[in-house]
Every structure is written in structure tokens, then in C-alpha cells.
Amino acid sequence: MTDLLWQKPGVKVDARIQRFLAGEDVLLDRAFFLHDIEASRAHAAGLAAIGILGADELEALERELDVLADDFRAGRFVLDERFEDGHSAIEARLTERLGDAGRRIHTGRSRNDQILVATRLWLKARLDELASLCRECAEVALARAEAEQALPMPGYTHLQRAVVSSAGMWWAGWAEAFIDDAERARQTRAWVDANPLGSAAGYGVNLPLPREATTQRLGFARMQVAATYAQLSRGKFELAAIEALAMALLDLRRLAWDLSLFTSAEFGFVALPAEYTTGSSIMPNKRNPDVVELMRASYASVAAARTEIEQVLSLPSGYHRDLQFTKGALVHAFGRGLGALALLPDLLRNLDWKPDPMRAGLDRSMFATDLAVDLARQGMPFRDAYRLAADPARWPEGDPEASLRARVSPGAAGDLRLDLLRTRLRAL
Structure with missing residues (x-):
């Protein structure tokens, strides 16, 4: 050494x-x-x-x-x-x-403000990457929502068949989720866009360091003013960035759960691209959704990193060597989290629906809510309509496409308002 x-x-x-x-x-x-x-x-x-x-x-x-x-x-x-x-x-x-x-x-500088400024620049780049990936996922989901809005599929609550839904509604939900995630990443980037260089070990130095010029040179939006706050913000800014990452990974986890279910033989709604599956070492008949499962697991690494940094921050003001341990958690969280998200856009582009099993998953019970609402629209008190519609003998055979067209509340299948999502996406 x-x-x-x-x-x-x-x-x-x-x-x-x-x-x-x-x-x-x-x-x-x-x-x-x-x-x-x-x-x-x-x-x-x-x-x-x-x-x-x-x-x-x-x-x-x-x-x-x-x-x-x-x-x-x-x-x-x-x-x-x-x-x-x-x-x-x-x-x-x-x-x-x-x-x-x-x-x-x-x-005029310390390793304290040296690692702070390097980390801050790194965080800005990672949050840019996060926002870009979330925008790309939202773009793919929105395009598929527009193309497949009339494709019927079962909608579930409690993993029980509930109402008729559509691929368009499924995609629109993920489009809006990732738009929110991209916006959260951008907001977090703006918040951490503060230059700590020149704060030295947290108390400044007896030199007229041109901190404003350094801030401009490094492309920061503002100078982190109080030298003491530069140290207080270490870990705090990292937590904010990890939380932005975690929101996207939470959405990825739930989306991966859907795909895990939908690709099973019991559902059979989705076929994954072959490159996103692996074979079994012993069972020649198997193709396993391993990529989707590891995407689902990736949130755990991000959540663990958040907890690790939060626990390290049980400290008084000023620099403490404990803060060294925040670095590994931060790097590992973004490494695994962004690595998982980077695979998602192509997966979303290339998965295929299986319309016949999706339609076969619809049954007469799933039109009961439509019946209850129709009766209420005709003047019957909804609770009375609810009781009548609970009788299986009254359930209509149902037309999935007609049910979707009739669902005209804003954001439902008959009025997805995809133009509003498109406007938000373009503004990011």
C-alpha cells in the first residue's frame, strides 16, 4: 500500500x-x-x-x-x-x-467533502438513469395499452375472479406507475443537486474558496451552503435516492408477480421471450421464468440497503467513520436495482398474450357487478341491486367486449384517458 x-x-x-x-x-x-x-x-x-x-x-x-x-x-x-x-x-x-x-x-479540502461531492455526482447520474429507464418502461406500456385496449382478460381481487378487465387496463396501470416513478426520480435528483465541495471536514477552511464557481463548473444547481450541513446530509441524500429507486422496484416486483402467475399453466395468459427463461437441470420439460423471479427479488436488496444506511445514521453531528459503511449499501442497491430495471423494457415489448386462455378465464360471475350497476342506473337502490345481482341465476352470459365498452368511468376500459398519460410522459 x-x-x-x-x-x-x-x-x-x-x-x-x-x-x-x-x-x-x-x-x-x-x-x-x-x-x-x-x-x-x-x-x-x-x-x-x-x-x-x-x-x-x-x-x-x-x-x-x-x-x-x-x-x-x-x-x-x-x-x-x-x-x-x-x-x-x-x-x-x-x-x-x-x-x-x-x-x-x-x-482546502478533506476526504470528507471529496467523497461527498463524488457521491453526489454519482447519485445524479444514477437518478438520471433511473428516470430514463422508468420513462422507457412507461413508453412501452403506454404503446401496448393503446394497441391492446380491447383485449379482454380477467380482473382479480384477492386473486379471485372479480370483473372483466382488459390488457389495455393492465398496461395503463403500469404506464402510470412508471410515469410516477420517473417523476419521483427527477424530483429526487433536483433535491440532491447541491454541491458540498469546499465544506472540507464540515467546518470550512481559512481560505476564500470560490465555491459558487466550483458549483457552476461541476454542473450543480446550487451550493450546499452550511459546511456543517454537508456532513449532516451524508446518508440522508443517499436514502432519498434509494427511496426513489425503491418505488420503481416495488412496481417491478408487483409486475413480476403478475407475470409469474400469468405464465403458469394454471393461468396460461402470457408467453415470455425465450431468452428471459431458463431450463431445468433435471426436468427436460421445463422452461422457468427465472429472470422475472429475480426481478421480483431485486427489491429486497434495495430495501436492505435502505435499512443499513438508516441504521448507520444513528449519529451525532459531524463526520464519523461509521459513514464509510453507507457506500457499499448505496452501490449495491443501485447496481442490482438498475440492473433489473434495465431488462424490463425489452421484456415488456416482447411478451405475448394468449387470448384464448384469457377469454376462457372469464365466467358469468364476472358480469355481476355490471348487472348491479345497470339496475342502480335504472333507479333501484344500489344495495337492493347488489343483492339481486348476487343471485347466480340472474348472471348474464355476458359479452366481454361490450362490458369493456360500457365501462366509461374515467380511467376504466371504455375511457382509458391514455392521452393524459401521454401528456405527462412527454413532460418528463
Whole structure:
């Protein structure tokens, strides 16, 4: 390992203790490394603006940071156990290449605001990805709702046959769900779009750091003003991002449950694309919906990450090393959550309905509610109509398509209002 940034003469470093302190930090920092480099460029420019760095030093630092970013992308520079973390790796590289200029770049900043700004930039990128995936899922669902709004299928409550529904209604529900999820991701991104760089260890420094210029350079919407709040917000902003992710994963979990049921022989409503299924190791007759099942399970990782970070945050104000443990939970939650969501749009595009089993799942009982409402519309008190319609002898044979056309309450099969969803989707 390179010399530790905080190591002082005469202080012994115990290898076992250091391994515990470092944990998997340097490996996790691979996720944030390019953002850390980007923030280092902005910080160097700020130091040059107040005379800490000369113009030649700034030019050399910017050049070497660009080279380091290129080397990292190409695999020529590997962030590994040689370094305590990504921050020390950047400083070690710059010092090796540039000497004193590399030693000056940490002036006025702490690893505390360094990881905060890198994480904040990373969160913005992940929330952009989340919003994009949710918009894509909503777009697919809306297009299929428009194309398949008259395709009848059973509607269930309590997993019992309830009323006649349609593929259009099924798709419209998921379209609106993912529109909401995309909107939540965008709102959360706007909330976390605050620059903590320049807050140092949470108390500022005795330098006139140009924080407004750094905020603009890094593309933040605003500066996180109070240096003390920069540390208080660590974990809090991560929780907000995970909650936005969790809302989309909750919808994915319920959608995956539907597909798990609908692809079973007992329902037989849906055929999945072959690439989204796997075979059994022992039963040659089987094709299993493994992708859908792992999509359903992905929410668990996100929920676990939220709980882990929330429990770490039982802390007083100021920085505490406990906060290091929020990093892994955050990376793993978004890795698994976005990985599952990324597979969903193509699955939704390519699943096939099986109209005959869907129609076969409709029976006379599912027209009883239509009958009760028709009687009430003719003037009978609804509770009396309800009792009459409960008699199986009164259930009509029923016409599914007619039932769907007659369901004209806004948002129902006869008036899906897909244009309103389309307008919301275009505004995202």
C-alpha cells in the first residue's frame, strides 16, 4: 500500500487494523473514481483562482487528471489494494507525476467533502438513469395499452375472479406507475443537486474558496451552503435516492408477480421471450421464468440497503467513520436495482398474450357487478341491486367486449384517458 495520507512519523500502522479500516472501500471507490477526478479538476481550478496554484501547475494538474481518467477507463490504471481509497490514489498519482503540484491539490479540502461531492455526482447520474429507464418502461406500456385496449382478460381481487378487465387496463396501470416513478426520480435528483465541495471536514477552511464557481463548473444547481450541513446530509441524500429507486422496484416486483402467475399453466395468459427463461437441470420439460423471479427479488436488496444506511445514521453531528459503511449499501442497491430495471423494457415489448386462455378465464360471475350497476342506473337502490345481482341465476352470459365498452368511468376500459398519460410522459 502507498503511504497513508494521514500517516505521521513514529506512528505504527498495524496491517490487520488497516485492513479492517479500509474494508472494501478502495474497490467501491471504482464506482466514484471518475467523478472524484472531475471534482479534483474543479477544486484545482478553484485553488488557482485564489492563488494557491500557479497557471502552469493548474495546466499540468488538469492534463494529468485527464490522463488518469483515460488510463482508468482503459484499464491501464487499476484502483486496488495498493491504495487506501480512491482519493489517496489520485493524490499519489499526481504527486508521482508532478511533485509539489500534486502535493498542493488537497489544500482546502478533506476526504470528507471529496467523497461527498463524488457521491453526489454519482447519485445524479444514477437518478438520471433511473428516470430514463422508468420513462422507457412507461413508453412501452403506454404503446401496448393503446394497441391492446380491447383485449379482454380477467380482473382479480384477492386473486379471485372479480370483473372483466382488459390488457389495455393492465398496461395503463403500469404506464402510470412508471410515469410516477420517473417523476419521483427527477424530483429526487433536483433535491440532491447541491454541491458540498469546499465544506472540507464540515467546518470550512481559512481560505476564500470560490465555491459558487466550483458549483457552476461541476454542473450543480446550487451550493450546499452550511459546511456543517454537508456532513449532516451524508446518508440522508443517499436514502432519498434509494427511496426513489425503491418505488420503481416495488412496481417491478408487483409486475413480476403478475407475470409469474400469468405464465403458469394454471393461468396460461402470457408467453415470455425465450431468452428471459431458463431450463431445468433435471426436468427436460421445463422452461422457468427465472429472470422475472429475480426481478421480483431485486427489491429486497434495495430495501436492505435502505435499512443499513438508516441504521448507520444513528449519529451525532459531524463526520464519523461509521459513514464509510453507507457506500457499499448505496452501490449495491443501485447496481442490482438498475440492473433489473434495465431488462424490463425489452421484456415488456416482447411478451405475448394468449387470448384464448384469457377469454376462457372469464365466467358469468364476472358480469355481476355490471348487472348491479345497470339496475342502480335504472333507479333501484344500489344495495337492493347488489343483492339481486348476487343471485347466480340472474348472471348474464355476458359479452366481454361490450362490458369493456360500457365501462366509461374515467380511467376504466371504455375511457382509458391514455392521452393524459401521454401528456405527462412527454413532460418528463
